Amino acid sequence: QVQLVESGGGLVKPGGSLRLSCAASGFTFSDYYMSWIRQAPGKGLEWVSCISSSGTPISYADSVKGRFTISRDNAKNSLYLQMNSLRAEDTAVYYCVIDRGAVAGDYFDYWGQGTLVTVSS
Amino acid sequence: QSALTQPPSASGSPGQSVTISCTGTSSDVGGYNYVSWYQQHPGKAPKLMIYEVSKRPSGVPDRFSGSKSGNTASLTVSGLQAEDEADYYCTSYAGRNNLLFGGGTKLTVL
Numbered sequence: 001q002v003q004l005v006e007s008g009g010g011l012v013k014p015g016g017s018l019r020l021s022c023a024a025s026g027f028t029f030s031d032y033y034m035s036w037i038r039q040a041p042g043k044g045l046e047w048v049s050c051i052s053s054s055g056t057p058i059s060y061a062d063s064v065k066g067r068f069t070i071s072r073d074n075a076k077n078s079l080y081l082q083m084n085s086l087r088a089e090d091t092a093v094y095y096c097v098i099d100r101g102a103v104a105g106d107y108f109d110y111w112g113q114g115t116l117v118t119v120s121s
Numbered sequence: 122q123s124a125l126t127q128p129p130s131a132s133g134s135p136g137q138s139v140t141i142s143c144t145g146t147s148s149d150v151g152g153y154n155y156v157s158w159y160q161q162h163p164g165k166a167p168k169l170m171i172y173e174v175s176k177r178p179s180g181v182p183d184r185f186s187g188s189k190s191g192n193t194a195s196l197t198v199s200g201l202q203a204e205d206e207a208d209y210y211c212t213s214y215a216g217r218n219n220l221l222f223g224g225g226t227k228l229t230v231l
Contacts (some may be wrong), residue, residue: 034204044222044224045159045167052190095166107169107173108167112166114166
């Protein structure tokens with residue numbers, strides 16, 4: 001069955017960096033767009049970034065553009081999110097999701113369990 | 122771009138129907154048929170309930186239905202059950218590189 005397992009979260013100081021990983025299994029990873037979606041503690045969901053099945057095109061939310069970099073390794077069935085210049089407002093649970101449908105962002109039918117990123121001094 | 126507007130809370134008794142609205146603009150909800158709805162129980166990842174306005178994924182009970190009129194999408198839960206108590210989020214495609222989420226609605230089963 002489809003599994004998405006995130007890792008790499010943790011506590012980091014403002015201005016620091018962190019790299020999230022998502023290990024995918026149970027489906028043909030290289031066939032699908034993938035996205036990262038985050039949820040701040042007690043808050044709603046926010047789309048962060050999307051990457052096509054081949055690696056380009058890529059898109060970012062304005063709130064992370066220039067600081068975050070999404071990438072994938074289809075040979076390793078893995079999705080990544082490199083997060084630099086982290087801010088307190090980046091504190092959230094980050095979910096790895098399969099991005100399906102006619103357009104990027106159409107709908108997300110599989111979600112990982114999430115990994116918590118805390119940005120605090 | 123602003124988030125989509127959802128009521129912060131909704132409620133109903135077991136067996137009743139409840140409808141949650143999701144209001145956007147002609148640039149998002151009203152402009153595309155790419156509205157989806159997610160259910161989230163505390164401490165859990167969201168689960169897709171409705172996609173492309175009114176389509177139901179395999180395994181989602183037919184008590185859940187979606188619709189859209191103009192710039193407002195709606196999720197209706199019929200025959201409310203205790204396990205339907207959760208947070209519900211709508212999303213809408215808003216053009217290339219732009220996806221909007223609603224602020225979420227906490228559904229309480231009385």
